[in-house]
Amino acid sequence: MSGGPLARLRFMRDHMWAGSRFSAYLDGELGAEEGARLEHHAHQCKKCHQVLEALRQTLAALGRLSSATQAPAGLADAVISNLRTDRG
Ligand SMILES: [Zn+2]
Numbered sequence: 001m002s003g004g005p006l007a008r009l010r011f012m013r014d015h016m017w018a019g020s021r022f023s024a025y026l027d028g029e030l031g032a033e034e035g036a037r038l039e040h041h042a043h044q045c046k047k048c049h050q051v052l053e054a055l056r057q058t059l060a061a062l063g064r065l066s067s068a069t070q071a072p073a074g075l076a077d078a079v080i081s082n083l084r085t086d087r088g
Helices: 005-019 022-026 032-044 046-065 075-086
Strands: none
Touching: 005 032, 005 046, 022 032, 022 046, 022 075, 032 046, 046 075
């Protein structure tokens, strides 16, 4: 990461923004523009990259267990908050 205070502000803003959209992104509910923005941020942000990978793996594992069963509501949020409280 590089840049001045403005770049950092933008990064933090995207970081907050991305945090609430991972599950929608993985559900394919984000538009192309928002999806690209989230991917772009995840490339720059180690933490969001980890969250995204963890969610992907969780969903993939659930999909393998039963493709007919939906992931329980709130599961994605639980995974995210686990990762977030892990390390500041
Ligand atoms: Zn981030």
